[in-house]
Amino acid sequence: MNLPKKVNILGLPYKVMYAKNCLDVDILGQEQLLGQCDSVTCTIRILDDGGRTPESMFDVLLHEVIHAIFDRLGMVGENKEHTELIVNQLGVAMADFLLRNKFVELK
Numbered sequence: 001m002n003l004p005k006k007v008n009i010l011g012l013p014y015k016v017m018y019a020k021n022c023l024d025v026d027i028l029g030q031e032q033l034l035g036q037c038d039s040v041t042c043t044i045r046i047l048d049d050g051g052r053t054p055e056s057m058f059d060v061l062l063h064e065v066i067h068a069i070f071d072r073l074g075m076v077g078e079n080k081e082h083t084e085l086i087v088n089q090l091g092v093a094m095a096d097f098l099l100r101n102k103f104v105e106l107k
């Protein structure tokens with residue numbers, strides 16, 4: 001599969017955009033990011049600078065999808081660093097699970 005341009009997360013359509021530089025990933029253009037999920041505009045942005053593998057971008061996509069799921073389910077705790085750690089671990093684990101078991105094959 002090619003990386004998607006849209007995904008549905010718990011019934012909400014999210015647009016997935018790919019940016020060529022890490023400042024463009026940030027909707028405010030202030031931080032250099034690999035990915036960002038904006039739950040207000042239902043937009044996920046992923047860095048695609050030509051030097052990243054589809055697998056690493058898929059990993060970031062799942063990370064941002066998990067952020068969206070956490071937002072939708074109200075699972076955002078007060079400790080943002082701890083939430084980020086959990087989201088990161090789940091993203092890596094889910095990407096590995098889906099790719100390793102060939103539920104997803106990237107082109």
Ligand SMILES: [Zn+2]
Nearest residue numbers: 063067084087
């Ligand atoms: Zn994150």
